Amino acid sequence: MSDTVLVVGAGPTGLSAAAAASSVGKKVVLVEKEAILGGAPIISGYAKLVPSGEWAKDAIGRMVARVENDSGIAIHKSSRVVKLDGEAGNFTATLSNGTTVNCGAVILGTGFTHFDSINKPEWGFGTFEDVLTTTQMEQMVASGKIACPSDGRVPERVAILLCVGSRDRQIGREWCSKICCTVSTNLAMEIKELSPTTDVFIYYMDIRTFGLYEDKFYWKSQEEFKTKFVKARIAEVTRAPDGRLLVKGEDTLVKRPIVIPFDIVVHAIGMDPNEENPEIAKVFGVGLEKHGFLDRGEQYTNSFSSMRRGVYVGGSALGPEDIDTSISHGLAMAMRAVGEMNGLVQKAA
Numbered sequence: 001m002s003d004t005v006l007v008v009g010a011g012p013t014g015l016s017a018a019a020a021a022s023s024v025g026k027k028v029v030l031v032e033k034e035a036i037l038g039g040a041p042i043i044s045g046y047a048k049l050v051p052s053g054e055w056a057k058d059a060i061g062r063m064v065a066r067v068e069n070d071s072g073i074a075i076h077k078s079s080r081v082v083k084l085d086g087e088a089g090n091f092t093a094t095l096s097n098g099t100t101v102n103c104g105a106v107i108l109g110t111g112f113t114h115f116d117s118i119n120k121p122e123w124g125f126g127t128f129e130d131v132l133t134t135t136q137m138e139q140m141v142a143s144g145k146i147a148c149p150s151d152g153r154v155p156e157r158v159a160i161l162l163c164v165g166s167r168d169r170q171i172g173r174e175w176c177s178k179i180c181c182t183v184s185t186n187l188a189m190e191i192k193e194l195s196p197t198t199d200v201f202i203y204y205m206d207i208r209t210f211g212l213y214e215d216k217f218y219w220k221s222q223e224e225f226k227t228k229f230v231k232a233r234i235a236e237v238t239r240a241p242d243g244r245l246l247v248k249g250e251d252t253l254v255k256r257p258i259v260i261p262f263d264i265v266v267h268a269i270g271m272d273p274n275e276e277n278p279e280i281a282k283v284f285g286v287g288l289e290k291h292g293f294l295d296r297g298e299q300y301t302n303s304f305s306s307m308r309r310g311v312y313v314g315g316s317a318l319g320p321e322d323i324d325t326s327i328s329h330g331l332a333m334a335m336r337a338v339g340e341m342n343g344l345v346q347k348a349a
């Protein structure tokens, strides 16, 4: 029986699982495919997180530092698991860097992939320089200056289009990405704070600032920061003769066509399944649910189990999740993994 927990993926989910398993005395091996730890919030350079308002580099940076300073956690960056043999209590994982890891349980925190807006070409991304994604706009906010990428002018108007790559059956993405309404209302306030002369419009189907986020983000953005909400179906984004961007669609409240010029258009991109999931499913012997996220085993009495005993899955690998939930999944998976490993040791004794 091995006393080591293998954690794959060092985003909020994996960082939380690794720290938790180590805190109860297990040895942990953490494998991350990128050269840096922290997952999407660090790799994509998010600005201030919702709901805490803390900069991602500080908040997630603390999670990274906790793991890096823990002598019970061995970290392999720029690595993947290429093979997993054995069974619960006694797995052998082969890493792409040639290392072999003997482990009792495996925790998958392999996360998601941002929707690539190129797959929504009629909304102008990749065609017009001033059409950006939320992650690009967050990087602009983090730089401290709001300006049009094409010529550096201060934008008079910014449009944020919600549900880009989510709730869109035409492109095979039926799911709601859960967090982008809240992220976008927050982004609207950040833009206004940095550039008070800029008006921000949010185009929406529904607003899903769930739970406690309703007044803190939706109402605050509307009432204090004067964000304008337009319920609309967008047809296309084109360029006007003066070089500005035209957002064309139908106002679904008054059922009339609307065309409004903007200086910057932001796509609120959704959360796709990790593009590597078919390979991950093969290597770890786990299943995929119908949209391509990793599948759960039994949900209520065997939470965070995968289709293979001893391999756990949680966080945004299971479907769109926010950071708080991903951190909780990490903690829960560590508990499940350690509990099962201890049980197997007792049985063997």
Ligand SMILES: Cc1cc2nc3c(=O)[nH]c(=O)nc-3n(C[C@H](O)[C@H](O)[C@H](O)COP(=O)(O)OP(=O)(O)OC[C@H]3O[C@@H](n4cnc5c(N)ncnc54)[C@H](O)[C@@H]3O)c2cc1C
Binding pocket: 008, 009, 010, 011, 012, 013, 014, 031, 032, 033, 034, 037, 038, 039, 040, 041, 046, 048, 049, 050, 051, 079, 080, 081, 109, 110, 111, 112, 113, 114, 134, 135, 179, 183, 269, 270, 271, 274, 276, 280, 314, 315, 316, 317, 321, 322, 323, 324, 326
């Ligand atoms: C635009 C945008 C803004 C957001 N802002 C917020 C916010 O403000 N607040 C909030 O709560 N949530 C926010 N979210 C959601 C947040 O990004 C996720 O909740 C969080 O990143 C999920 O953490 P995770 O660890 O499950 O996945 P990830 O962050 O995706 O981390 C997964 C890690 O696994 C690694 N990995 C993947 N495959 C492999 C492999 N095969 N082998 C080894 N390593 C692998 C990846 O490189 C990555 O480091 C936002 C989402 C989007 C799209």
Ligand code: SF4
Binding pocket: 162, 163, 164, 166, 167, 175, 176, 177, 178, 179, 180, 181, 182, 206, 207, 208, 268, 270
């Ligand atoms: S959270 Fe909002 S923007 Fe994101 S997919 Fe759901 S409804 Fe659309």
